[in-house]
Amino acid sequence: MEIGVPKETKDREYRVGLSPSSVRVLTEQGHSVFIETHAGVGSGFSDQEYLHSGGKIVPTAKEAWSRELVVKVKEPLPGEYGYLQKEQLLFTYLHLAADRQLTETLMESGVCAIAYETVELPDRRLPLLTPMSIIAGRLSVQFGARYLERQQGGRGVLLGGVPGVKPGHVVILGGGIVGTEAARMAVGMGARVQILDINVDRLAYLETLFGSRVELLYSESLQIEAAIPDADLLIGAVLVPGRRAPILVPRHLVETMRPGSVIIDVAVDQGGCVETMRPTSHTNPTYIEAGVVHYGVPNMPGAVPWTATQALNNSTLPYVVKLANNGVKALAFDAALSKGLNVKNYQLLHPDVQRDFPDLVP
CATH class of the missing domain: 3.40.50.720 (NAD(P)-binding Rossmann-like Domain)
Incomplete structure (x- = not known):
């Protein structure tokens, strides 16, 4: 699968969706990872480190976003809405209950949006939060x-x-x-x-x-x-x-x-x-x-991206691997990951977010 890692655009957000070590794991399994140039610099990771790990550096956000699976840290901002594609997998923090505009945009785009913060284990723990x-x-x-x-x-x-x-x-x-x-x-x-x-x-x-x-x-x-x-x-x-x-x-x-x-x-x-x-x-x-x-x-x-990126990747990488290996089918056999699904096929699906936006539910 082709995986995109765009540079974060939120104010002074220096974390990055995948570290070089995570990229190495994915490329060793046959996946192609496209990292926007300088996406990892704020976390202390150079483009050269990504290349050494088997990743591919692309010069623009558009080229990083134009992939089957996009792995980020923070929710897409308005300047990134135009990159969302039908049936694209988006894996990141979303926090939709506090952002109606983003919720509606994801629904309109046809993207399959999976939120880190709602991935939930059977014992109710939230491993990615x-x-x-x-x-x-x-x-x-x-x-x-x-x-x-x-x-x-x-x-x-x-x-x-x-x-x-x-x-x-x-x-x-x-x-x-x-x-x-x-x-x-x-x-x-x-x-x-x-x-x-x-x-x-x-x-x-x-x-x-x-x-x-x-x-x-x-x-x-x-x-x-x-x-x-x-x-x-x-x-x-x-x-x-x-x-x-x-x-x-x-x-x-x-x-x-x-x-x-x-x-x-x-x-x-x-x-x-x-x-x-x-x-x-x-x-x-x-x-x-x-x-x-x-x-x-x-x-x-x-504020502490070197620590935070690595801590986040320690938890998200197993789920990224499942999505890369199986695409949207990964949701069918991983109950925790399926709880992370917020938007798919133009519909708002997460029950807790639905309660905050009842008018967006068919």
């Missing part, structure tokens, strides 16, 4: 600590505090992968940490990880209202697979936070769980609203 969730969770505290600095518009709070001065207070909404990794980093820095989640079993599991170092609370409106005004750093880590994130923090709660506090909403690529949050970019990552610093970059792992 997990590596980026780990990275985003860890980065959320790293970035939060930076933007709490006074020079960045923050309160001037050191999360770990110092002897004689209390540490910063980190509130994390959601105890999944993102929330757990955020807590791991915040605890390591010495912050006071609270996690709120609606799954009591998950809270019990988190107690085995953190013991008394993290305060674990059942997430309901009164608890959220009590925790947020005192938060120096609020991290939104809410995930409803395939669907738009629920708004857990309305504007009036944001207005109760101290000036210079920071909100990092990792759920922004699914619409965000904070009412005042809107998507930003790596070029302009923050804005201030109600006196609070808001960080809403939807592709946070793009």
Whole structure:
């Protein structure tokens, strides 16, 4: 099969869909991989490395897109819509619930779109979302600590505090992968940490990880209202697979936070769980609203592309191989991969996305 790897076009998105080592695996199985020139440079991979791995370098995005299977990292942007082809396989992150225009465009194009974030194992784990969730969770505290600095518009709070001065207070909404990794980093820095989640079993599991170092609370409106005004750093880590994130923090709660506090909403690529949050970019990552610093970059792992590309490829490569070897038939015998199918034959097929766009369902 011919496989295309275009260069990512999202603002400062330096990850790449396939690493040279992944290209080697595919070419050794007889597939042809066409990589847009300089697609891997941001992740530390030169065109020469791809050539050495058996790949073929093409000079334009169009030539990379003109293949049976296209492997990317982020969703197609409007400038790429014209490259979509009928019955082409597209394998990437899509997050359609937060993007009606992209959803309609994919449907109109006739492309077969499979989303990393909805590939789901029988035990409900999301194997292709997990590596980026780990990275985003860890980065959320790293970035939060930076933007709490006074020079960045923050309160001037050191999360770990110092002897004689209390540490910063980190509130994390959601105890999944993102929330757990955020807590791991915040605890390591010495912050006071609270996690709120609606799954009591998950809270019990988190107690085995953190013991008394993290305060674990059942997430309901009164608890959220009590925790947020005192938060120096609020991290939104809410995930409803395939669907738009629920708004857990309305504007009036944001207005109760101290000036210079920071909100990092990792759920922004699914619409965000904070009412005042809107998507930003790596070029302009923050804005201030109600006196609070808001960080809403939807592709946070793009800040560490050398790590993120390899972590992502470790998980996506087995599925890419299945698609390359079998085409769309791979969906028939791989139940996890079939859960990733969002759009095919001009129809929106994923049930969770359908619930967000009921008018697009026949």
